[in-house]
Amino acid sequence: MGSLSLQQIRKSFGATDVLKGIDLEVGDGEFCVFVGPSGCGKSTLLRIIAGLEDTSSGAVMIDGTRVENTAPAQRGIAMVFQSYALYPHLNVRDNMALGLKQAKTPSAVIDSQIAKASAMLSLEPYLKRRPAELSGGQRQRVAIGRAVVRDPKLFLFDEPLSNLDAALRVNTRLEIARLHRELSATMIYVTHDQVEAMTLADRIVVMNGGVIEQVGAPMELYNAPANLFVAGFIGSPKMNFIDGARLGESAKTIGVRPEHIAVNGTEGTWRGTVVHAEHLGADTNLYLDTEKAGLITVRLFGEYAAAPGEELFATPDPARVYRFGEDGKRVG
Known part of the structure; x- marks a missing residue:
């Protein structure tokens, strides 16, 4: 099918370094998701793989062959964009057949x-x-179909669900996951949405500021983030970060996910006051202003009756507390 090897990929626009030495191996049939905030370099990296952008230095290899000097049409790739890029005067069949x-x-x-x-x-x-x-979802399926008919070595997806509403995003996400299983194809997928990354990827590449922060399976990144950035980016609501000194800890920063905190009306580790409660049906998110830990988010499964001004005690699961050093790397 289509293995991909990126070796010390660097890209600069004038004096601005956008990619700062990217090394990555993607195996045949793997679904690999590039995720990170706007400006982290993920779309630029995808365009370099596609041949739509030149590298400043480094090697791009598809199935063991260097392709930096190979035209996009000769790389054996198919790309699905955020915009559908369909020809309005052609019907669905002709749009799919044109290439x-x-x-x-x-x-x-x-x-x-x-x-x-x-x-x-x-x-x-x-x-x-x-x-x-x-509809928007049908148009995006046509764009995906246009890629499928080419039987490429690599499928490249550049934020393909961004223009769809919430319900269509879920449906199209399921279509892409099913397509990957049926084709056993190698897919590289760019998104800023960590939910998309967690639900689609075999492996996630977390990028920030032109570098790779961590690569791993979704639950590996969730359970064992390498640093503060990954810990804060993966998971929703995001992880609580607390100054270690406030809690008498030697670590610079203490992290605990909202879903790993229990609440009690009479006793617990941190006493606090409910600032706001989000009642979502399946979940309840509480924002507590605590004496020791400051403002924290607590995620409770199901409905929890709490109102602003109510006093509650929050207790983190000691087995799910993360510790980070001065350099932001996890130390425990």
């Missing part, structure tokens, strides 16, 4: 590939429609 026709693919192969992709993505009823007659 194959330009490559002078035989008609019988085009028909076979379109039939396969449209069945996978439930697009058969829409093949004669034009993009304007489709």
Whole structure:
């Protein structure tokens, strides 16, 4: 299929270093997600893999072959963008077939590939429609289908769900996960949404400021973050960070996830006052102003009756407390 090797990838725009020496290996059939805040370099890295951006230095290897000087069309990749980039005057079938026709693919192969992709993505009823007659989710499925028919070595996704509403994001996310299982294809997926990363990835690459902070399976990053940045980025609501000195700890910073804190009306580790309560049905998020730990977030499963001004005691699970040193790296 399509293995990927990135070796000391650097990219600068003038005096601005955007990528600062990226090393990464992606195996055949792996679903790898690049995640990080805006400006971290994840989309630039994807464009370098695609050949839409040159490197300042370093090697890009697809299936063991260096491709930095290879045109995008010759790299064996297919890319799905945030915008659907469909031709409005062409119907769904012709949008999906266009790249194959330009490559002078035989008609019988085009028909076979379109039939396969449209069945996978439930697009058969829409093949004669034009993009304007489709919903946002259907248009994105067409864009994905256009990539599938090319049978690429690598699928590259650049924030493909950003333009969809919440319900369509969930549905399309499921489609992409199912597609990966059916094709056993290598997929590189860029997003700023850590929920997408956690639910889709075999491995997540957490980027920040042009460097890779940590690479690992979703639950590995959740349970064993390497540093403050990863700990704060993975998980929702985000991890509570407390000055170690406030708690009499030798570590610079203490971290505890909201879901690893219990509350009690009569006793506990930190006494506090409810500042705000978010009643979400399946969960309740409480914001407590505590005497020792400051303002913390507590996530409780199910409905918990609490109102602003109510006094509660919060107790962190001692087995799920994280400690970080002066340099931000986890020390315990």
